Amino acid sequence: MRSSNLSRLPQHLHIREHQVLRVLGVAREGGCYVVPNMLGLLLTAFFENTVAQGGSWGPNIEFPIIPVAAYIIPELPESHRMMVYSAYSANSFGGSRGITQFAEIDFRTGAVSARQVSDTQHDMFCPGMSSLADGRLTSIYNPSTGGFTSGANMQISRGYQSSTVLSNGKVFTIGGSWSGVDSNKTGEVYDPSANAWSLLPGADVAPMLTSDHEGKFREDNHAWLFAWRNGSVFQAGPSKAMNWYYTDGQGGVSPAGIRDSANDAMCGVNVMYDIGKIFSAGGSQYYDEAPGLSVAHLISIDQVGAPAVVEKLPSMKYARAFANVVVLPDGKILVTGGQGYAKGFTDRDPVFAPEIFDPSTKKFTELAPDSIPRNYHSVAILLADGTVFSGGGGLCWDDGTGAPSARCRNTVDHPNGAIFTPPYLKTEDVRPVISGLSSTVTRPGGELRATIIGSAEGVTFSLIRIGSVTHNINSDQRRIPLVPETIAGTEVVLRLPGDSGVVLPGYWYLFAVSAQGVPSIAKTVMVQL
The missing domain is CATH 2.60.40.10 (Immunoglobulins)
Structure with missing residues (x-):
């Protein structure tokens, strides 16, 4: 029986808090949960303590497009703007339309603007993306002018390829059979000074292929590439096998060992959090229609061409396919979103709660949950104030009629994002300046x-x-x-x-x-x- 002295808790609470209130049988009136005064005080203290220990999420930020890709615009003295884009449409992809939909947010003011880019004469959806030595973004955005220009065409048509800036300022890319011919997507190198791509016939893609039940067009996607010394590239996944790629002359490849003998980890997360130290976790054996993985590894590299040293870490609490990862200023690693079963263009088995990995203790800690699923076509990226933007998800294929992607509109399309404040900013300790x-x-x-x-x-x-x-x-x-x-x-x-x-x-x-x-x-x- 409710007491006459009632407390009100807002209806817009995290998923975990809703579950607690429902289990306790707390009723809602209008926009609030109505609870006895003492219980209200206890629940408020509990929820505040949970958020304080596990970080917190800000309000949702609405975008005019689905943010499938994100890029921090480098600026002096501090970088405060982010550019995001979708495809030819704000909420669909498909075909070659010659345009791309972009949006930009200024985190100082919260202002969001939209623009359609046709200067490059192609749809930039599903690219290999790299920030060049001068801050320009392939292909090719100039942050000093805000303008786009067409870069040189690659020697091989690609989609879902990965790329990385090299130690010499050039860019290496490999794979990408989602678009064009679905095999033999060997490596090539872009020279920004010459605005030209050169094929590397010795940089064979075969050693880095995964095994996928849908075939070749899935097996060379989203390589985990880490530029290293003397123009070399370490490929850490998603294949079980790891490799060194060489970008001089005709290119080359040599084995670097096995990361995981049991599973490929397509669409797993990976980041270099310290010099020569690479964290990886999650993914799935197949790109689509496969259970998510919770496995995690620490990969150490040093000498070019030498075998990598692999340490299997404790598993994440949650299996995650299509998650995202961000390395934080203190060296800890934040894993956001994903789903327990890899099924693109769905919100099946979403994982709302991020996990943070501490390399010093080698432990994962569950943090405050998001309120919106962030699965396939989602992003996460570090902001200059030490917070993390997480957003997007959805964006289905459309043949131009609108019918094929109609099922996405109100189910898995998420044209929004939110800022996560990690636990280190939820204390009373003062920021250094x-x-x-x-x-x-x-x-x-x-x-x-x-x-x-x-x-x-x-x-x-x-x-x-x-x-x-x-x-x-x-x-x-x-x-x-x-x-x-x-x-x-x-x-x-x-x-x-x-x-x-x-x-x-x-x-x-x-x-x-x-x-x-x-x-x-x-x-x-x-x-x-």
């Missing part, structure tokens, strides 16, 4: 001189390359921890590693992280060759 840099441009082996408000004692630093993501692949992001070379009061000198295969050319976030693990708002720095 980088008040200035002596220069925003540096080189591998060079230095960065930063001024910190207050004492710099106990503050650590990390560089995280500014990312671009689609189809759960973000080969731009990687983290490099930096230990101060000297500290003099508020002045800090940071020395970068000397190898451009470790510190790739391009734009990076520079974070200061307090002794309590709280990150600053990042300054943008450019690493040149």
Whole structure:
């Protein structure tokens, strides 16, 4: 029996909170749950404590398109805008229409704008995406002008390929049989200075193929590519086999060992969270119609061509196909979204709760759940303030009539996103502040001189390359921890590693992280060759 002194809890609560209230038999009146006063106080304290320990989600941000791909626009001194795009249509893909729908959000103001891009004369849906050494995005967006231009055509038509910027500023791509001929998509290299692609006949795609019940067009998709020293590329998955690719001359490939003898991990997540340290998790044996995986691995690389060292980690709490991953400034790794059974264009078995992996303890921790499924065609990306944007999902095929994708409209299309605040920003500890840099441009082996408000004692630093993501692949992001070379009061000198295969050319976030693990708002720095 309800008491006369009632408390009201808002109806818009996280999924877990709804479940608790339903189990307790709490009734709703209008937009609120109506509960006895004492129970209301206890539930409020419980929910607040749960959110404080597990991060929190902001309100949903509506977009005029489904954000299937996302890119942080590099800006000085801080990067505060994100560009997203879908396909020829705001909510459908299919065919060759010569246009792409884009939207942009300014996180300082919350303003969202839309634009249709026809300058490149092609639909940019399902590309290999890389941020070039000068900050331009293939294909080809110039952040200084906001304009698009057509780049040179690849030697092989591709879709669902992956690409990565190399230590020399060129771009390597491989695979992509979802579009065009469905086999033998060997590697090729793009030279931005010549605006030309060169085929690498020795960079054979066969060693990195998965096994898929739908055939060849699924088996070379979304390679996990990590640029490394001397123009080399380490391919960590999604195949069981790992390989080294070489981009000089005619190209080449050599085996690097087996990541997982039991499963391929198509559409699994992967990120380099420390120098030569790669985290991977989840995915599924087949691209579609397969159980999701919860397995996780730590892959260590050093010398080019040498076998990788693989450590099987404790599994995630949830199996996840089509999830996303973001490395955080403190070196922890956030896995968002995904579904327990890989079935594209559905919200079957969604996983609402993110998990955070701590490399120092090798443990996963479940965090506050999202309110919207983020499955196939979703994205997640790190923002300059240390929060994470997660959004998208859906965007079905359409032949132009509207009928084939009608089932998606009100079921799995999610033209929105939300910002997740990790636990390190839910404490009462103060953020460090980088008040200035002596220069925003540096080189591998060079230095960065930063001024910190207050004492710099106990503050650590990390560089995280500014990312671009689609189809759960973000080969731009990687983290490099930096230990101060000297500290003099508020002045800090940071020395970068000397190898451009470790510190790739391009734009990076520079974070200061307090002794309590709280990150600053990042300054943008450019690493040149």
